Amino acid sequence: MAITGSAPTAVSDAGRAGGHEQLPWPSGHNGSLDGLRVIAASAVLVTHVAAVTGFDLTGSPASWLTSRGDVGVPIFFTLSGLLLFRPWVMAALTAGPTPSARVYLARRALRILPAYWLVVVVAMLTLNRSHARSAGAWAQYLLLGQIYDPHPWWHGTGAAGLAQMWSLAVEASFYLLLPVLGLLLAWLTTLGRAGVAARAKRMLIAIAVLGCLSYGFIALTYYPTPRLWLDGTLLRSFTWFTPGMALAVVLVWARLEDHPDGPVRSFCAAIASSGTACWLIAGSAFVVACTPVAGPETLFAPSLWNLEVRTALYTVIALAVVAPAAFQPDGRTPMGAVLGNRVMRFLGKISYGIFLWQYVAIFGLFALLHIKDVFQGGSFTLFDTVLVLLAAAVVSCAIAAVSFYVLEQPIQRLYRSGWPGRGGRHKRSRESARTAGGA
Secondary structure, eight states: OOOOOOOOOBOOHHHHHTOGGGOOOOBOOOHHHHHHHHHHHHHHHHHHHHHHHTGGGSOSHHHHHHHTGGGHHHHHHHHHHHHHHHHHHHHHHHTOOOOOHHHHHHHHHHHHHHHHHHHHHHHHHHTOGGGTTOHHHHHHHHTTOGGGOSSOSSSTTSSTTOTTHHHHHHHHHHHHHHHHHHHHHHHHHTSTTOOHHHHHHHHHHHHHHHHHHHHHHHHHHTSSSOOGGGGGSHHHHGGGTHHHHHHHHHHHHHHHOSSTTOHHHHHHHHHHTOHHHHHHHHHHHHHHHTSGGGOOSTTSOOOHHHHHHHHHHHHHHHHHHHHHHHTOOSSOOHHHHHHSSHHHHHHHHTHHHHHHHHHHHHHHHHHHTTOOOGGGTOOOOHHHHHHHHHHHHHHHHHHHHHHIIIIIHHHHHHHHTTTTOTTOSOHHHHHHHHHHTOO
């Protein structure tokens, strides 16, 4: 789940006049990315509702579509790669100061943990009461370490009400790795007297290599015997962060071009204006992913080949969906009007809460209405499934809105006010950390 800052929209030409050292950090808000968060969160909600109602096991074309709603996770990861890697790219390409890892990690923790911990407490005390007395069970989830348990006490991808949190644990792993990875890539790209273009190309090659490692890791998890619990760890999913990281490199590279019609800027403009074509590519890849070549519907373990294909298809989908939104120019655009309107921006604000609370909302509705899910013997028609989806969406949004305004927004104001940026090396360093740790 991407809980990240806004994409950069402009870099002052005035700063360029004094050389790269005078460039400000990218800033501004790209409303189109809010819409992508909403789409990704909605896709995940659809697949979760289809799972608890059994609709994704009916074998119909529609059930194949709903069973692949987990494609929202790669979109979230790509957004994280784009938005969080950006300050390290700027530091590498301009030979400027690197973001403060201490400030960045503190802001990440403040952003994701308070609301997450609240959901864990509610889910453990209401849906997992038989394990609520276990300190180990609490520690696993409070510390986002559940993905590293090869023999978990739950079934599926997580405990009741918390099954989707595996992806947040992967996000947290990425957060912890990013400062080290950023420094390593910066060192690699600044060897010798390379210019901006050479540094950017080196970084793109390194990112591509890192993305390919995921496919090798997937193969290792199947030999000598399948260890499917490793499917929910960072190395398996890292390929879904790399499209966003690559987009961050291209975006910053374009900002640093001296000529307003330089080739990289022209490339970005072409992608930004080709949203329909990019989404057609994503749609085509998604159709292929909704076939047995990418594995069976949920509940059944895919083969190695299935998992490799699905991982690659999801990477293509995430890249094709996010790229045109990431490169949107300032001002009103058709994509911005669709993805960045007031409704989408509001839902984008609370999308983290929608992700966190959706399973609790589903099970809460079932308990309130005395409905059994499919695993308890319940039976649902297509109409029933649609009703459950609509009700779960409304309840999830309502709880998420309360969570945002009562808990998340006050904490965001705290870290946006400068804490813990005081005492940093200098103002510019603090600005870089603020960009890295934005909401």
